[in-house]
Amino acid sequence: MQEFDAIIIGGSYAGLSAALALGRSRRRVLVLDTGRPCNRQTPHSHNFLTQDGATPTALRAQARAEVQHYPTIELRADEALTATALPGGGFRIETAAGASLTASKLLLATGVIDLLPALPGFAECWGISVLHCPYCHGYEVAEQRLGVIGNGEMGFAFARLIHNWSRQLTLFTDGPATLSPAQLQTLARHGITVVETPLAGIVHTQGQLQAVQLADGSARPLDAVFARVPFEQAGTLARQLGCAFTEMGHVQVDDFQRTSVPDVFAAGDATTPFRAVSAAVAAGGKAGALINMELIEERF
Numbered sequence: 645m646q647e648f649d650a651i652i653i654g655g656s657y658a659g660l661s662a663a664l665a666l667g668r669s670r671r672r673v674l675v676l677d678t679g680r681p682c683n684r685q686t687p688h689s690h691n692f693l694t695q696d697g698a699t700p701t702a703l704r705a706q707a708r709a710e711v712q713h714y715p716t717i718e719l720r721a722d723e724a725l726t727a728t729a730l731p732g733g734g735f736r737i738e739t740a741a742g743a744s745l746t747a748s749k750l751l752l753a754t755g756v757i758d759l760l761p762a763l764p765g766f767a768e769c770w771g772i773s774v775l776h777c778p779y780c781h782g783y784e785v786a787e788q789r790l791g792v793i794g795n796g797e798m799g800f801a802f803a804r805l806i807h808n809w810s811r812q813l814t815l816f817t818d819g820p821a822t823l824s825p826a827q828l829q830t831l832a833r834h835g836i837t838v839v840e841t842p843l844a845g846i847v848h849t850q851g852q853l854q855a856v857q858l859a860d861g862s863a864r865p866l867d868a869v870f871a872r873v874p875f876e877q878a879g880t881l882a883r884q885l886g887c888a889f890t891e892m893g894h895v896q897v898d899d900f901q902r903t904s905v906p907d908v909f910a911a912g913d914a915t916t917p918f919r920a921v922s923a924a925v926a927a928g929g930k931a932g933a934l935i936n937m938e939l940i941e942e943r944f
């Protein structure tokens with residue numbers, strides 16, 4: 645008999661949503677969380693129905709309060725360091741605080757780490773005025789002076805997308821453009837300026853972008869910039885457990901949030917490029933229900 649029916653690693657949108665489903669199924673659940681959701685620097689979260697415009701802090705506080713209503717759920721501020729499968733079934737988790745815990749099922753809801761470029765000012769503006777997603781933050785900067793950082797096919801597609809929100813748009817290719825002549829013509833036809841001069845930094849006041857500084861010493865005054873950055877998984881637990889990954893680097897899951905390793909589930913940003921609070925909450929809820937269903941099938 646394991647200590648917990650399920651241990652959920654990561655207590656943000658996906659993890660807490662799964663905990664809610666499991667707590668309501670009267671399962672003994674432990675949620676381990678280091679409290680660093682990827683959207684923590686953004687002032688307001690948008691596009692999550694009933695909570696549009698809420699601060700991430702308020703969302704997190706409400707989610708934790710709702711989950712703590714259920715007596716079989718324990719929330720613990722601790723980091724899961726290692727995960728190992730036990731010979732007789734179930735898993736052992738060792739934590740940074742020195743705890744050794746066992747559970748029948750695991751849910752990885754650990755999210756991803758955005759790998760921000762070393763460009764001065766970029767990190768300070770991330771989520772405030774350097775934005776990754778127009779559905780999350782585009783409406784608030786509509787028809788303002790916007791920039792897109794990108795090049796080639798991705799840069800073209802991103803500029804085309806952001807043009808939906810503003811006609812005052814500049815595409816920064818950060819070096820020689822790798823756009824086709826046809827793409828350059830299309831951008832010009834839509835009034836999108838292409839700047840090839842390498843970037844030198846983001847000029848800002850407390851995260852609010854003022855201008856994009858270029859390597860030739862000039863600056864382009866702007867209100868916000870959209871940029872896509874690479875990511876890595878937050879931690880190595882999925883790798884330790886032997887989970888399969890997609891080509892893009894997400895933990896591979898099926899329609900029921902099951903990974904390639906039996907009894908290990910994953911949900912949220914760790915598993916999908918479609919990053920949204922709503923998507924993480926939905927996936928977490930599904931994982932919680934499926935974990936409960938498997939426990940019923942195994943024990944009934």
Ligand SMILES: Cc1cc2nc3c(=O)[nH]c(=O)nc-3n(C[C@H](O)[C@H](O)[C@H](O)COP(=O)(O)OP(=O)(O)OC[C@H]3O[C@@H](n4cnc5c(N)ncnc54)[C@H](O)[C@@H]3O)c2cc1C
Nearest residue numbers: 654656658678680681682683690724755771912913920921
């Ligand atoms: C800057 C920014 C702004 C965004 N704005 C919006 C928005 O306005 N609207 C919207 O819908 N979406 C927005 N998103 C996307 C949204 O924030 C994510 O889709 C969502 O946070 C994913 O939830 P998650 O639970 O999968 O991961 P996260 O919210 O990133 O949480 C992962 C949790 O796991 C914890 N953790 C990681 N490893 C361990 C470990 N080993 N042990 C214990 N705990 C661990 C972390 O500390 C963290 O609390 C934004 C994203 C970014 C980056």
